[in-house]
Amino acid sequence: MPKDSKVIAANAAFYTAFSTGDFAGMERMWADDDAISCIHPGWPAIIGRATVIGSWRDILQNPERPQIVCAEPQVIVDGDSARVLCIEIVDGTALAAANHFRRVGDGWRLVHHQSSPIAQIVEQTHEEPSGQSRRFH
Amino acid sequence: MPKDSKVIAANAAFYTAFSTGDFAGMERMWADDDAISCIHPGWPAIIGRATVIGSWRDILQNPERPQIVCAEPQVIVDGDSARVLCIEIVDGTALAAANHFRRVGDGWRLVHHQSSPIAQIVEQTHEEPSGQSRRFH
Numbered sequence: 001m002p003k004d005s006k007v008i009a010a011n012a013a014f015y016t017a018f019s020t021g022d023f024a025g026m027e028r029m030w031a032d033d034d035a036i037s038c039i040h041p042g043w044p045a046i047i048g049r050a051t052v053i054g055s056w057r058d059i060l061q062n063p064e065r066p067q068i069v070c071a072e073p074q075v076i077v078d079g080d081s082a083r084v085l086c087i088e089i090v091d092g093t094a095l096a097a098a099n100h101f102r103r104v105g106d107g108w109r110l111v112h113h114q115s116s117p118i119a120q121i122v123e124q125t126h127e128e129p130s131g132q133s134r135r136f137h
Numbered sequence: 138m139p140k141d142s143k144v145i146a147a148n149a150a151f152y153t154a155f156s157t158g159d160f161a162g163m164e165r166m167w168a169d170d171d172a173i174s175c176i177h178p179g180w181p182a183i184i185g186r187a188t189v190i191g192s193w194r195d196i197l198q199n200p201e202r203p204q205i206v207c208a209e210p211q212v213i214v215d216g217d218s219a220r221v222l223c224i225e226i227v228d229g230t231a232l233a234a235a236n237h238f239r240r241v242g243d244g245w246r247l248v249h250h251q252s253s254p255i256a257q258i259v260e261q262t263h264e265e266p267s268g269q270s271r272r273f274h
Contacts, residue, residue: 035215039233042256045222078172081218085182096176116253119179
């Protein structure tokens, strides 16, 4: 399996764990130490395994959590690091997400996840990046 | 200089380049290849040196860009990768930001930047993470 495919597979497993409420699967996706972090939409950063895994436990236990579809994943492999940039479609709203992985043995484990609202659905956006619909930083 | 301090210094240089409109300095902050990416607030991901550096050129050339203060930086060094998680105060609004670095020689170069709006100014937030003011993912 090409190295990109393994990263894409790890990324897909992350979203599958979310969709199915598979907390054990989600826990296994993350690197097993305190050098992990997460910025959920609207949250400040959280750091460390107990805090990050605890946040996912809360989210997966919530029966009202939305469905998320990961679209347009793009992989960057950079030595023992990799990241997947994708669009998350959450209840019809587009988020820009980055999932950062560390190579562990023959696979990849998450070390950081962050997703951010996109000002407009991508397909409807024709402004330049400096247009009014986007912030300047 | 401890390795954390070098990452903190690189992170501070990034914000100084932004504040002073120093495009050459900003350009030097980023790794010199196409494995770099950025998610500006409200934007989808952009990938590759020309696109990422071009976005910063546009931002720094804009005289109306806001001032940004980086607060509460927290460093995670993870082998040849490092990230700084911080709060960006942009015109009184708090953003949660992550700056991801790659070790290059004796220093650190940016490979990914992402900042996301926080639902409420942190100092005013006392709800649990699963409270109404935050999204569930």
